[in-house]
Amino acid sequence: MAHLARLGALTDELVTLLTGTSTKTERAKFNTHRESALRALRYSNYSRTNQFDVTxxxxxxxxxxxxxNEDPLADALGERVEKVSKLQTKWAPEILHLFLELSDRPLVNSKAEE
Amino acid sequence: TMPDSRQDKELMAAQARQVIDVFHEISILLNADLDRQTMSICISLIENGVNPEALASVVKELKKEGEETKRAMGEAEGQG
Structure with missing residues (x-):
């Protein structure tokens, strides 16, 4: 039960951040977004993250x-991925998997910071 | 002796910040389009057992909804 409440609270925050709706502004709309998000998160049919696949x-x-010829981007990415592996974060493969799924043409759009 | 819990907490917070920093840098390099706050919530959801692919599709869907809401509001303002 505590787990469900936590999942619900985090989903609320996500919905508000991404849609700009909340229980205070557009309750009906917010509730629709929230319900469909929560359903998708709880009853997903995706297989588990394969860390070797992510790597x-x-x-x-x-x-x-x-x-x-985007060596600075390649270096920046390689360094960060190396850093993450050193930090030994328990959920690192899953977090990186999320980024890969959300990644939008990084070759065209990403720039290594100076 | 008792461990200095305040110092422990500070150290843990600093480590957590460092982890968030690195992940945020990677998300920028991959052009995942997540601000720090949204990314932190996503990480918490994953730590609570949510599947990353399911989460990615929810994020995309909610972003689309958010853009539509913004557009609708813009149009309403334009009319008013």
């Missing part, structure tokens, strides 16, 4: 950056 996808992306 391979990140390495592939790094290689792609190099092929297109």
């Amino acid at each position: 391979a996808r990140l390495e592939g992306l790094e290689e792609k950056f190099r092929i297109y």
Whole structure:
């Protein structure tokens, strides 16, 4: 029960941040978003994250950056991924998996910071 | 002796910030389009057992809804 409450509270925050609706502003709309989000999060049919697959996808992306002469991007990504592996965060593969799913044409859009 | 719990807490908070920083940098490099706050909530959801692919599709869907709401509000303002 505590787990469900936590999941609900986090989903509320996510819905408000991304849609701009809340229980105070547009209650009906907010509730619709919240219900469908919560259902999708709780009853998903996706298989579990495969950490080797995540690593391979990140390495592939790094290689792609190099092929297109975006060495600073490749270096920046490689360094960060290395750092994450050193930090030994329990959920790192899942978090990186999320980013990969949300990643939108990084070769065109990403720039390594100075 | 008792461990200095305040110092422990500060150390843990600093480590947590460091982890968030690195993940945020990676999300920027991948152009995942997540601000720090949204990303932190997503990480908490994953830590609560949510599937990353399911979460990604929910994030995309909610963003779309948010953009539509913004557009509708813009149009309403334009009319008024």
